[in-house]
Amino acid sequence: MSSRRLPSSQPRAVSIEDVASAASVSTATVSRVLNNPGLVASATAKRVQAAIDELEYRPNILAKGLSTRKTGVLGIALPDIFGEFYSELLRGADSEARASGYHLLVSSEARIGDGGHAESTLAFGLIDGLAVMITEPDARILPEAARSKVPVVVLDAETQGQRFDSVVVDNAVGTREAVHHLLESVGPAECLFVGGPRENFDTASRAAAFTAALAERGHRVRAEQLSFGTYTAEWGLKWATERLASRGTGRSCFGVLAGNDEIAYGVMQACQDAGVSIPGELRLIGCDDSRLASLVRPRLSSVRVPAAEIGAAAVRLLVRRVKEPNAAPTHLTLPTKLVIRESSVWRG
Amino acid sequence: MSSRRLPSSQPRAVSIEDVASAASVSTATVSRVLNNPGLVASATAKRVQAAIDELEYRPNILAKGLSTRKTGVLGIALPDIFGEFYSELLRGADSEARASGYHLLVSSEARIGDGGHAESTLAFGLIDGLAVMITEPDARILPEAARSKVPVVVLDAETQGQRFDSVVVDNAVGTREAVHHLLESVGPAECLFVGGPRENFDTASRAAAFTAALAERGHRVRAEQLSFGTYTAEWGLKWATERLASRGTGRSCFGVLAGNDEIAYGVMQACQDAGVSIPGELRLIGCDDSRLASLVRPRLSSVRVPAAEIGAAAVRLLVRRVKEPNAAPTHLTLPTKLVIRESSVWRG
DNA sequence: CGTAAGCAGGAAATCGGTTTCATTGGCATA
DNA sequence: TATGCCAATGAAACCGATTTCCTGCTTACG
Numbered sequence A, B: 001m002s003s004r005r006l007p008s009s010q011p012r013a014v015s016i017e018d019v020a021s022a023a024s025v026s027t028a029t030v031s032r033v034l035n036n037p038g039l040v041a042s043a044t045a046k047r048v049q050a051a052i053d054e055l056e057y058r059p060n061i062l063a064k065g066l067s068t069r070k071t072g073v074l075g076i077a078l079p080d081i082f083g084e085f086y087s088e089l090l091r092g093a094d095s096e097a098r099a100s101g102y103h104l105l106v107s108s109e110a111r112i113g114d115g116g117h118a119e120s121t122l123a124f125g126l127i128d129g130l131a132v133m134i135t136e137p138d139a140r141i142l143p144e145a146a147r148s149k150v151p152v153v154v155l156d157a158e159t160q161g162q163r164f165d166s167v168v169v170d171n172a173v174g175t176r177e178a179v180h181h182l183l184e185s186v187g188p189a190e191c192l193f194v195g196g197p198r199e200n201f202d203t204a205s206r207a208a209a210f211t212a213a214l215a216e217r218g219h220r221v222r223a224e225q226l227s228f229g230t231y232t233a234e235w236g237l238k239w240a241t242e243r244l245a246s247r248g249t250g251r252s253c254f255g256v257l258a259g260n261d262e263i264a265y266g267v268m269q270a271c272q273d274a275g276v277s278i279p280g281e282l283r284l285i286g287c288d289d290s291r292l293a294s295l296v297r298p299r300l301s302s303v304r305v306p307a308a309e310i311g312a313a314a315v316r317l318l319v320r321r322v323k324e325p326n327a328a329p330t331h332l333t334l335p336t337k338l339v340i341r342e343s344s345v346w347r348g
Numbered sequence C: 001c002g003t004a005a006g007c008a009g010g011a012a013a014t015c016g017g018t019t020t021c022a023t024t025g026g027c028a029t030a
Numbered sequence D: 001t002a003t004g005c006c007a008a009t010g011a012a013a014c015c016g017a018t019t020t021c022c023t024g025c026t027t028a029c030g
Helices: A016-022 A027-035 A042-055 A061-068 A083-099 A141-147 A171-183 A201-216 A233-246 A261-274 A307-323 B016-022 B027-035 B042-055 B061-068 B083-099 B141-147 B171-183 B201-216 B233-245 B261-274 B307-323
Strands: A073-078 A103-108 A129-133 A152-155 A165-169 A191-195 A226-228 A254-258 A282-288 A301-304 A331-334 A337-339 B073-078 B103-108 B129-133 B152-155 B165-169 B191-195 B226-228 B254-258 B282-288 B301-304 B331-334 B337-339
Touching: A016 A027, A016 A042, A027 A042, A061 B061, A073 A083, A073 A307, A083 A103, A083 A261, A083 A307, A083 B083, A083 B103, A103 B083, A129 A141, A129 A307, A141 A152, A152 A307, A165 A307, A171 A191, A171 A201, A171 A254, A171 A282, A171 A301, A171 A337, A191 A201, A191 A233, A191 A261, A201 A226, A233 A254, A233 A261, A254 A261, A261 A282, A307 A331, B016 B027, B016 B042, B027 B042, B073 B083, B073 B307, B083 B103, B083 B261, B083 B307, B129 B141, B129 B307, B141 B152, B152 B307, B165 B307, B171 B191, B171 B201, B171 B254, B171 B282, B171 B301, B171 B337, B191 B201, B191 B233, B191 B261, B201 B226, B233 B254, B233 B261, B254 B261, B261 B282, B307 B331
Parallel strands: A073 A103, A073 A129, A129 A152, A152 A165, A165 A331, A191 A226, A191 A254, A254 A282, A282 A301, B073 B103, B073 B129, B129 B152, B152 B165, B165 B331, B191 B226, B191 B254, B254 B282, B282 B301
Antiparallel strands: A103 B103, A301 A337, B301 B337
8 A cells, every 4th residue: 555656646557466355365366366277266266357357457567577587578689670571570570479479579789889888789688588680790699698598599690609599591592593593594604693781691691602503503603793782772773784884795695693672673773774675685583582573574583582481480489499498409491492483584 | 595486497697686795785775876876975886886797787677677667668569560661660660769778569460350359469567658550440459558557659540539649640741742743734533542441541541631632623533533452562553454454445644643652563563564654644653652662663753751750759759758657648740742753744 | 083185275485676764974063 | 062964875665476385174095
């Protein structure tokens, strides 16, 4: 009753104590009704449940969490929330979390490096688990997470010494398919890769796979065949515009693999502006298989990356680990797959 | 020391008690050093701080929250996380929250209606405030939120009886601009609106503004001028394909206002497929001014909606209300603005 | 008929902080 | 010199749950 400490405007929510006295039992019994019904006589349970309903009692998550050391909240830290890929990934994570009865705390950690103090950036102590995607090798988060004993799953990055669970995408397979597909109608020297940021894990691994796939065919990739920029249509537009302008009179035709669909859209615009036909003079393949891919003209061939599935798998892994903290680290690799549409197919 | 209740694998994090004994003070003093430094002698404070650093002490957020009734977490409930609009809104909210020292708990509440039990859906009691967007008039959340005394800001919806803070978008202005712009080169009877879901707040208010703008010019809108579907390119494609097929031999030219850019992209594809020139035979305007708008060809005119700004404003309102719970409800209206590019401009 | 076993339920410790209230000592003022 | 006040700090209540003991009863078994 002594509500000394509360501002009078805060009417104090119903607590387990209120329920207990309303049902003439102890708080222990109320708690048991909620968490371990088998331990309570059914008559008593009924009375308690009636009180709960009557008072519209909702257990205080903080108090519960303090006691059980579980909050039902999972954290997800992404380099950015922007763009269809992340948006889709987040959606997958969210719906999986909801299905498992968890809440999702998001955070775009991208710009930590700038600000300086990385601390207090993520709510350690509040979350039961954390999914992190470390595009940039800042990675101050990981040690901190390790210290705080929060289960971590690493997304789409080198599986840091195998100590964490991880979900990665098998860039090699899809990229290889794409390159081989391009080689059906384009010479190996005319195959070009336009990636995102050079430091980006996906970009790097796709570039490597691109190189490897051409090496398979006995072609050694020259530096000019690989370009790096940002994951934006603007970059694709700029790159293609310059590339098309500087091409010789040979008019040999290009095979272009873009680091994601956005870049590919930029390339498409540049071609349209320059009057270059796709797939006539340039065969184009994107990455991500975004929704627009089948809507643009020509329909864009793309390496499908299961973004939503990454998010969902991350949450699944986290949920599992919350239950069995000492299981061996699991490393999940999700497949990628070339979806061939019109932009890459030239029927002479 | 009696760690009876903890699984032996959990090594118990350092607590305020550990710091206190390390610095030979009481926990009260440690707490004061952290929250009210002015009350502690500087020599003592220094000693405590040293202990904190030494032990790498981080206050337990749950315990702190239980005591202070503040967690530093804001919730945001959206109908969906999908699509550029929501993604952008979320980004705005996230970066504003980060800047204000808050965490963001996301939740797509869309499908509550289906499942049935809306309870436990949002972490009331865990969040200091909630931004909610109620596209569908389910709205079970609002009463629950009101009951739980959590500050709420309503996004983009009727400001429910003025009891909550709200952020809305001024659809009327942008829509009106768009209609008047179309009327420069198209007759009022040929102006068409292709919206998203009929129940959607934005769709409804844009349709209303569309009707009003034409009424201004003395034209009474016929039912066929208004279509409703979903916020997808597929819908735009379908709609336009049928519309173009069924148009008479009159070949009068259309002015189309799409409910969002995705729909507009669908319309563009349909036109391309049907060999209908934009803006020659059909003037097109989208909504949202998404990133691709200036990249497609023709460049898409669009009503700019400040999505990120909505999210940021919501968070700002919430943060303010956390500090002054009893301030009068604030209703924010963000402007929309027609961005004219190529798709709507016909120079005869 | 006596005793062990088992079921229900309560008292109280605990999680890790914050905050009130009381205590102490030092210094200025009457 | 006595009194009052203030600054610095500690003891303990409190936030709202969970969980461990422990106590009474009832029932079963020898």
